[in-house]
Every structure is written in C-alpha cells, then in structure tokens.
Amino acid sequence: MKKRFLAMTLLVIAVLVLTACATPTAAPQSTSPTAAPQAAAGEPYKVGLVTSITGPASSLGIPERDTALMIQDQVNKAGGIKGPDGAMHQMELIVEDDASDASKATLAAKKLVEQDNVAVLIGSSGSPASLAMIETATKNSTPMISMASASQIVNPIAERNWIFKTPQANQPVTAVQLDWLKANNITKVASIGVNNAFGKDSRDAMNAQFKEAGIEVLADEVFQPGDKDFTAQLTKIKGLNPEAVIIHATPGEGAPLTVQYHTLGMTAPLLHNHGIGNKDFINLAKDAAEGVMFPIGKLLVANSLPDSDPQKAVLLKYIADYGAFTNGKAPSSFGGHGWDAVQIAVAGLQAVGPDRAKLRDYFENQVKNFVGISGVFNWSPTDHVGIGKESLVLVRIKDGGWEFVAPDKYAAQ
Amino acid sequence: MSPDQLFQLLIAGLTIGSIYALIALGFVVIHNVTGVINLAQGEFAMLGALIAITLTSETPLFHRAFTVNWNLPLFIGIVLATLLVMGVGALVYWIVVRAPRTDSVIIQIIITIGIAITLRGIALITWGTDPFRLPEFSAGPPIQIGSAVLTRQDLWVIGSAFALMALLYLFFQHTFIGTSLRACAVNRTAARLMGINVSYMMLLAFVLSAGIGALAGIVIAPKTFMGYDTGTYLGLKGFVAAIVIGGLSDERGAIVGGLLLGVLEIFAAALISSGYKDAIAFLVLIAVLFVQTTGILRRGAKREAAGV
Numbered sequence A: 001m002k003k004r005f006l007a008m009t010l011l012v013i014a015v016l017v018l019t020a021c022a023t024p025t026a027a028p029q030s031t032s033p034t035a036a037p038q039a040a041a042g043e044p045y046k047v048g049l050v051t052s053i054t055g056p057a058s059s060l061g062i063p064e065r066d067t068a069l070m071i072q073d074q075v076n077k078a079g080g081i082k083g084p085d086g087a088m089h090q091m092e093l094i095v096e097d098d099a100s101d102a103s104k105a106t107l108a109a110k111k112l113v114e115q116d117n118v119a120v121l122i123g124s125s126g127s128p129a130s131l132a133m134i135e136t137a138t139k140n141s142t143p144m145i146s147m148a149s150a151s152q153i154v155n156p157i158a159e160r161n162w163i164f165k166t167p168q169a170n171q172p173v174t175a176v177q178l179d180w181l182k183a184n185n186i187t188k189v190a191s192i193g194v195n196n197a198f199g200k201d202s203r204d205a206m207n208a209q210f211k212e213a214g215i216e217v218l219a220d221e222v223f224q225p226g227d228k229d230f231t232a233q234l235t236k237i238k239g240l241n242p243e244a245v246i247i248h249a250t251p252g253e254g255a256p257l258t259v260q261y262h263t264l265g266m267t268a269p270l271l272h273n274h275g276i277g278n279k280d281f282i283n284l285a286k287d288a289a290e291g292v293m294f295p296i297g298k299l300l301v302a303n304s305l306p307d308s309d310p311q312k313a314v315l316l317k318y319i320a321d322y323g324a325f326t327n328g329k330a331p332s333s334f335g336g337h338g339w340d341a342v343q344i345a346v347a348g349l350q351a352v353g354p355d356r357a358k359l360r361d362y363f364e365n366q367v368k369n370f371v372g373i374s375g376v377f378n379w380s381p382t383d384h385v386g387i388g389k390e391s392l393v394l395v396r397i398k399d400g401g402w403e404f405v406a407p408d409k410y411a412a413q
Numbered sequence B: 001m002s003p004d005q006l007f008q009l010l011i012a013g014l015t016i017g018s019i020y021a022l023i024a025l026g027f028v029v030i031h032n033v034t035g036v037i038n039l040a041q042g043e044f045a046m047l048g049a050l051i052a053i054t055l056t057s058e059t060p061l062f063h064r065a066f067t068v069n070w071n072l073p074l075f076i077g078i079v080l081a082t083l084l085v086m087g088v089g090a091l092v093y094w095i096v097v098r099a100p101r102t103d104s105v106i107i108q109i110i111i112t113i114g115i116a117i118t119l120r121g122i123a124l125i126t127w128g129t130d131p132f133r134l135p136e137f138s139a140g141p142p143i144q145i146g147s148a149v150l151t152r153q154d155l156w157v158i159g160s161a162f163a164l165m166a167l168l169y170l171f172f173q174h175t176f177i178g179t180s181l182r183a184c185a186v187n188r189t190a191a192r193l194m195g196i197n198v199s200y201m202m203l204l205a206f207v208l209s210a211g212i213g214a215l216a217g218i219v220i221a222p223k224t225f226m227g228y229d230t231g232t233y234l235g236l237k238g239f240v241a242a243i244v245i246g247g248l249s250d251e252r253g254a255i256v257g258g259l260l261l262g263v264l265e266i267f268a269a270a271l272i273s274s275g276y277k278d279a280i281a282f283l284v285l286i287a288v289l290f291v292q293t294t295g296i297l298r299r300g301a302k303r304e305a306a307g308v
Helices: A002-023 A058-077 A102-115 A129-141 A170-183 A197-212 A233-239 A251-263 A279-289 A298-304 A310-326 A333-352 A356-365 B003-034 B043-058 B075-096 B106-125 B154-173 B176-186 B188-192 B197-222 B232-246 B251-271 B274-289 B299-306
Strands: A045-051 A091-095 A120-123 A144-146 A162-166 A190-192 A216-223 A244-248 A270-272 A293-297 A392-399 A401-405 B059-061 B066-068 B142-145 B148-149
Touching: A002 A045, A002 B106, A045 A058, A045 A102, A045 A333, A045 B075, A058 A091, A058 A310, A058 A333, A091 A102, A091 B043, A102 A120, A120 A129, A120 A293, A129 A144, A129 A162, A129 A197, A129 A401, A129 B154, A144 A244, A144 A279, A144 A333, A162 B075, A170 A197, A170 A270, A170 A293, A170 A298, A170 A356, A170 A392, A190 A233, A197 A216, A216 A233, A216 A356, A216 B274, A233 B148, A233 B274, A244 A251, A251 A270, A251 B197, A270 B154, A293 B142, A298 A392, A298 A401, A333 A356, B003 B043, B003 B148, B003 B154, B003 B176, B003 B197, B003 B232, B003 B251, B043 B059, B043 B106, B043 B197, B043 B232, B059 B106, B075 B106, B075 B197, B106 B232, B154 B176, B154 B197, B154 B251, B176 B197, B188 B197, B197 B232, B232 B251, B232 B274, B251 B274
Parallel strands: A045 A091, A045 A120, A120 A144, A144 A162, A190 A216, A190 A244, A244 A270, A270 A293
Antiparallel strands: A293 A392, A392 A401, B059 B066, B142 B148
C-alpha cells in the first residue's frame, strides 16, 4: 500500500514538473547558431535576449524571439558584423525565457550580464519583466533595450541612463485618438480600461491630454485583468450617452468587452488603443469588431501606406523575410519591436564594438533617423524612446481585416 | 441610475450568478458525499467549454502545430464535451480518493490543488494562452425591455442553470441513487451499514460535479469566452458562493449564494466603483466567516432537509 502511494505521488509530481517545464514549440531552425568563428575572424559579439517565450505574454515573446533569430541568421550568413577593428565578428545571440515572470526575468538578465558577459541586453516582452531587469542592467553598466510599452521603463530619464526602449509609449497613441475626436467635433467621451500598469498608463495619458484639449471624460471605468463580464461598467456608460467610447485593453478582455458593447445596443464609435493590434482580436470579436478604430504602428497596413512613407520598404522587407524564416507566419507589431531593438544593437556593435559604455553613448547620441518597424527612431539624452505620433497610423477594422485611415479622412464617416 | 439600468444590472447579475451557482453546486455535491473540497471545480468548467469549442469549430492546437476542424453540430459537441469531462471527473475521483490510500481529507484537498494546476497546464499546452469563443446557441437580435437588453444567450444561461437545478432536485429527492447519495452525505458509515456502496457513490459525486461544471462553462462561453485560466476565476467565485450561505454543505444555499454573489458583484461595480468588483466576493466571504463559520444557514437545516 505504501509503495502504491509513493508511486502515485511520484506520478503526480512527474506530471506537474512536466507540465511546468514543457516548452511549447521548438524555435525555427537557425542555420548558424554559434558556429565556430571562421579563420581571420574576430571574437563573436554577444547579444543577450530575455523574452517571454512561455506564459501569458508568449504571444509577444515568440515573434520577438523568432525575429531576433532571423536577424542573427541574416547577419551571420552575410559573414557577420564588421566591427570598428575591421575584422568580421559572428553575432552570438543568447536567448533566455522569462516565462512572463518578473523574477525570472531578473535572474535571466543576471546570467546574461554576469556569466555570459553580453555586450548589450535586450528585453523583455512585458512591462513588469522589463522594469525588473532595469536594476541588473544599471548596476552592471550594461545598455538595455526593452520591447515593452510602459513609459516608466525609460522615465525618469536621469535614473535610466542605461535603458532604452523601442515600442511607442501610450502618449502618442492617445494623441492620435485625440486627432480623430477633434476632427469629428466630439467633446464628450467615456473610457473603460484594464486595471494594471498598461491600462493605468494609457488612462493617465488620456485624462491628461483630453483635459487639455477640452474633451470631457464622462466616466473613467476600470475592470480587473481576467474579467469577462462588463455589463455593469457598460450599463453605466450607456446611461451617460457619450459621443465616443475609449477602451484600454488587450484581446483577452477587449474582445468580450467589444461583443458585449454591441449586444447592449451601444452605437457610439469605439476607439481602442494599440493593445488589440493582432488578429486574435478580430478572430474573437468577429462581427462586433467591425468599425472599431485604433492607433497602431504601420506594420499592419504596410501595403496601403503611400509610397512616400519612409518606413514602407523596411516594413515590406520584414514581412517577406519573417514569412520566409517562419514558414509563412505573418509578423506582429511585437516582432517589430524586437526587430528594432536587435537591429539597433547590431548597428551599435558595428560602429563601436562590444564595449558597453561606448554602446550606451552610441545609442544615446548616434541613433538618428534610424528607420525601423515601429517608427523612425531619434534617441537623445532626453528621449530614450525616440518615436512619436508620426510613427502611428489610425486603423479601422473592416471585413475582418485592417483598413488604413489617412489623417485627412478622419472626419469622413 | 434609471429603473431600466437597474433592471439591466439585475439581468447581468442573475446571468453570471447562475454560473456561480452551478459551480457552487459542484463543490457542495462532492463535499457532502466525500468530505473533500475539490479545488479543481473551476477547471471542469474550463475543460468543458474548451473541448466543446474544439469539437464544434476550427481550432488551432499545440501552439498552432495543427488545426482541427471537426465542425460537429453544437448540440452533439456539448453532449460529447460534457461526457468527456465527466470521464475526467472519474479520473479525478481515482487520483483523489482511491489512489492515495489515506482518509486524510487535507491530503485529498491538496491533491485537488495539484490536479487544478495540472489541468490548467495541460490546457495551456493544448490551447495556448488565447481565449476561444463558442457561437451563441441561437442566433438572433436581443430582446428589448425598455432600454434594457436581454440577449438570447442570457436566457440560455439562466434557463439551463435552472433546468439543471430542477433536474438535480428531482434526482436527489425522487430516485433511489439520489437518496443513497444523500444518505452518504448524512452519515457515511451508516450508509455503508445499510448496504450502500459508498465508493460508488463517491465516484458518482465526482462524475456528477464534473458534468455540472462542464455545462456551466459551456453555457457561459459564448458570452465571456474561455481561456486556459478562466476556470480558476469561476472556481474561486463558485467556492465563495458555496461557502457563504450554505457553508459548503447545502445545495439550496449554494444556489442562493451564487445568484446573490452575481447580483451583488454587478451592482457594486456599477454603483460603487468598478475597481471593487472582485473585492466584493472576498469581503462577503470574510464577513460571513467572522460571523458564522458554517455559513448563514446552519448545518442543521440541511439535515432537516435530508430528513434526519
């Protein structure tokens, strides 16, 4: 009997451990990972990547990892990075999974910086994990490029000497929404947002900018992450008759919220923020998604951009390369944030080599008019994000796809 | 707030409340017959809905490694999913009650925590992190009552919850097996002495609870969608609903508790602040536990109902 109990316990433990450790999918094969350096080549340049390959943020982390592997592949196939010493250096990307967990992100960052001795640290996918990595990067004087949105990652700038980030902050997203509201002479809106760092940052930006523009926020409702029933908040908003409703959410809650908005018979225009910028939202909300508008980076509508757009060529090349590397997957804006971070790191290594302090100075002073996926970057001692409103477009969901709304067409309903 | 708005909130509260009531019922049935608090109850709801979705619509599985497209009719998908989850319930019974060879309820409850984590993990690997949606059971415009709106799915949720409750009542009160189950709940030893196969009754309790949980998850999935982690939240609310009124051992208490919790939560979110929606459930739980550790209805009431 005792034996059986022991066997059973071991079985349960085995199942639990297996469940915890299972890695969902293998990375697409990278043809030259840490291949032996070719003759007459310099030391490999090490780049550390912390990303959320598993856990709730994995829909961000997986495209980021695949994009980084793709760039490593491209760089090394072309012979490597030509450093300031004139020699060719292989790019050695070391990938760590933080499982969408802030404490694991800290450990991963420590390992990369202290043991692997990487020249630059990239990560992580989510804001909490990125915030957790800041201390390690700063203490070890290692430049870090985050792929997460919260503005606290690079603010206050005086304490974030070593930290940069590639996604747009929430402020320019709000600015685009504001342009649309102004074009349509809307003065009364209601807002509903998720009660976490992402939602709060977005709601703060909205409240500040709308107040300044004289737009009244009739209700500023919140819901908890994981909530699925929004009737209470929506009923309250419906009673206030706003001219438009602003939503700050990701697809998990944003999609049922949009569906319930429609079943309650509410018809005011819906403006989401960039949190719903992937196909999941359309797949989940289906018909209710039609007509929803949101500001987002240009990747989603790359094909319909005017040819004069400086990013168009880079965007189309990324879409084609990513599809080829991942057997036909479509890239997301998250992968784009990864592309920007890794490409800027590669440009830095090419210009100044693997010296951490020189790299930081390069990032702060030399990243000018860098045409990336999320925008055209201009980093400076006072701005470690370096992209603003002009890097965003307003997109409307139409027939299950995205439609580019040019700024001069905002008023034409 | 206008009367129409209050009515709208009441509808929403009753809808989500019926789901809490069904989950709470699952807790009570298992707890009464086996003494175990099955903390994997919410996972039954999650599994039921996700399996039903997989059977009836095109679903990418294992991180889009492959996509299944069985497209079974909705009704057949629901029945199959419920039966499958009942099978999982039987397995859970075996792992929790039979395999450990111990009577320690604490150990059994801890095993259910392990099972909940395992089921969640399996669901995460199978379906990934994205939520899925089940189509509404019957398409059509919602019913307008004043400016309040009652969707067809709301009717399905409330209707099927009450139908299920009525069926369970008939089962417990008017069938031989139901009476045997109640006998086990009152006194397991005496039931065994009366020739009732207690192990079989325990198995039945787990299977029944799994079925109730699965149906709860399935009927709410068109409204709230279902992801691998949604079950935890439903299980938590169901647990509070089961404990506050009936002290985990009264079926009627669980139903009233569920409905009350749903209505209270929605009204608190709309009238006080939407930030406090989840806090309400736990405030109520703490308040009740301070005042009366066996729930508002005393355990005696339940024994009376059982005819002892």
